[in-house]
Amino acid sequence: MNIFNQTGKYFALMLKVFAKPEKHSLYVRQTFNEIENLGVKSVGIVIIISLFMGGIMTLQVAYNMSNPLLPITLIGLGNRDTLILEFSSTILALIMAGKIGSNITSEIGSMKVTEQVDSLEIMGVNSAGYLILPKIIAVVLIFPLLYILSVFFGIIGGLIVGPAVGAVTATDYLNGIQFSFKAYYVFFSLIKCLVFGFLIASVSAFFGYTVEGGAFDVGTASTRAVVNTNILILVWDLILTQLLL
Amino acid sequence: MIKIRNIYKSFENKDVLKNITKDFNIGETNLIIGRSGSGKTVLLKSIVGLLEVDSGHIFYDDRDFTLMNLRERKKMRQEMGMVFQGGALFDSLTVEENIRFPLDMFSELSSAEKQKQVDYCLDRVNLNDVNKLYPSEISGGMQKRVAIARAIVLNPKYLFCDEPNSGLDPETSILIDELVHQITVDLKITTIINTHDMNSVMEIGDNILFISDGEMCWEGNRKEILHADNHKLQEFVFANKQYQKIRDDKINDQ
Numbered sequence: 466m467n468i469f470n471q472t473g474k475y476f477a478l479m480l481k482v483f484a485k486p487e488k489h490s491l492y493v494r495q496t497f498n499e500i501e502n503l504g505v506k507s508v509g510i511v512i513i514i515s516l517f518m519g520g521i522m523t524l525q526v527a528y529n530m531s532n533p534l535l536p537i538t539l540i541g542l543g544n545r546d547t548l549i550l551e552f553s554s555t556i557l558a559l560i561m562a563g564k565i566g567s568n569i570t571s572e573i574g575s576m577k578v579t580e581q582v583d584s585l586e587i588m589g590v591n592s593a594g595y596l597i598l599p600k601i602i603a604v605v606l607i608f609p610l611l612y613i614l615s616v617f618f619g620i621i622g623g624l625i626v627g628p629a630v631g632a633v634t635a636t637d638y639l640n641g642i643q644f645s646f647k648a649y650y651v652f653f654s655l656i657k658c659l660v661f662g663f664l665i666a667s668v669s670a671f672f673g674y675t676v677e678g679g680a681f682d683v684g685t686a687s688t689r690a691v692v693n694t695n696i697l698i699l700v701w702d703l704i705l706t707q708l709l710l
Numbered sequence: 711m712i713k714i715r716n717i718y719k720s721f722e723n724k725d726v727l728k729n730i731t732k733d734f735n736i737g738e739t740n741l742i743i744g745r746s747g748s749g750k751t752v753l754l755k756s757i758v759g760l761l762e763v764d765s766g767h768i769f770y771d772d773r774d775f776t777l778m779n780l781r782e783r784k785k786m787r788q789e790m791g792m793v794f795q796g797g798a799l800f801d802s803l804t805v806e807e808n809i810r811f812p813l814d815m816f817s818e819l820s821s822a823e824k825q826k827q828v829d830y831c832l833d834r835v836n837l838n839d840v841n842k843l844y845p846s847e848i849s850g851g852m853q854k855r856v857a858i859a860r861a862i863v864l865n866p867k868y869l870f871c872d873e874p875n876s877g878l879d880p881e882t883s884i885l886i887d888e889l890v891h892q893i894t895v896d897l898k899i900t901t902i903i904n905t906h907d908m909n910s911v912m913e914i915g916d917n918i919l920f921i922s923d924g925e926m927c928w929e930g931n932r933k934e935i936l937h938a939d940n941h942k943l944q945e946f947v948f949a950n951k952q953y954q955k956i957r958d959d960k961i962n963d964q
Contacts, residue, residue, distance in 0.1 A: 583792075587758055588816075589815075
């Protein structure tokens with residue numbers, strides 16, 4: 466029954482979040498702040514992870530291609546499609562759920578237990594709207610951009626590591642990443658990014674907003690937020706893949 | 711003026727407030743006192759609408775708050791200011807931004823006018839040169855004063871303070887008490903303070919409600935409290951021997 470109770474509370478909170486803002490200009494300003502805090506500050510980690518994963522995936526595809534009849538260009542193609550279809554959307558979303566999600570839960574949770582949320586309510590501010598809506602908009606906007614960045618640097622990672630260790634030449638790799646390219650895969654993954662971005666921000670905010678108690682409870686809520694967001698990302702990945710591919 | 715009538719509130723079948731009725735007067739510091747866990751904070755949060763009462767009515771100058779819809783309550787709340795136990799300042803904003811926040815959200819004043827109002831409020835609570843500091847960079851007493859400044863920046867008609875002295879040294883506590891009292895009288899607002907600090911009671915208790923186990927046990931003012939014939943109140947007041955001595959001295963003088 467708890468899951469139904471929590472789901473009901475989540476949707477009730479979302480109704481509050483999407484209520485009409487008191488002052489649009491303040492919400493817009495807050496959204497830009499969140500884009501910087503949650504999005505721009507994630508660029509570094511996205512680049513590092515993507516570079517390494519692109520390199521590692523290139524090596525693994527190369528080492529597993531023992532059949533001499535398979536064209537070597539498949540290494541670039543394998544790396545590209547893995548990045549476009551799954552790594553840069555789903556795996557990155559799981560990583561971002563840990564980074565951005567726990568940040569959102571602990572920030573809102575701390576505000577809740579120190580009565581900052583109550584003080585917003587007393588002022589007549591819709592605390593859920595003011596605190597959560599800018600975060601949702603920021604993450605939904607920034608996540609597709611992080612995805613594109615991740616695909617780009619993942620491919621660059623393969624281009625650096627593959628030729629460097631002699632697994633594939635730069636020309637073969639570049640031919641591979643251009644071979645049989647399907648733009649729909651990118652479109653499909655961008656849709657996944659919008660859904661995952663919404664899930665990361667809204668589910669994490671829900672766990673932060675409903676926390677009660679003290680610092681320990683905020684920590685527990687952060688963990689629960691990350692676990693639940695990860696599960697939901699995987700479930701929605703399955704649903705969207707079945708529906709859209 | 712705030713009137714509460716027959717307030718009941720329970721959590722999971724445990725009665726926390728039982729039939730509380732009281733008038734809180736304008737231009738006076740109205741105190742709700744009682745031991746920890748007596749229901750003071752629940753009562754205050756019920757009055758401001760952070761908690762919903764199970765039954766009863768709350769009137770703000772004859773406007774029934776309990777019957778208002780969400781939109782009416784939000785409008786009503788712009789007439790309220792509240793100082794929370796821990797200050798509840800926004801950590802990510804500077805002192806000045808904290809005080810300016812309600813103005814940014816609800817007023818149509820120009821930037822210069824907002825700044826003037828912020829400066830006035832900071833001056834009102836005797837704080838200078840802290841505008842650009844963050845809450846974590848100032849003392850607990852200063853944080854309380856910033857919270858008071860933020861609470862009065864929209865010129866509220868009703869001010870609520872939840873244990874404003876908690877965690878402060880006696881000297882700073884007296885300063886905060888005097889500040890709240892002075893603001894109440896000067897601005898002619900209705901102020902309700904939750905406290906279990908007997909020093910505050912004796913300093914600024916114009917109109918006092920004592921609750922114990924969620925029940926109204928006594929009401930009166932600071933002049934009457936030492937001589938009140940109420941067992942539970944006496945236990946609360948004379949837990950500090952200093953007040954027993956004051957009462958005994960007065961009786962001996964008579």
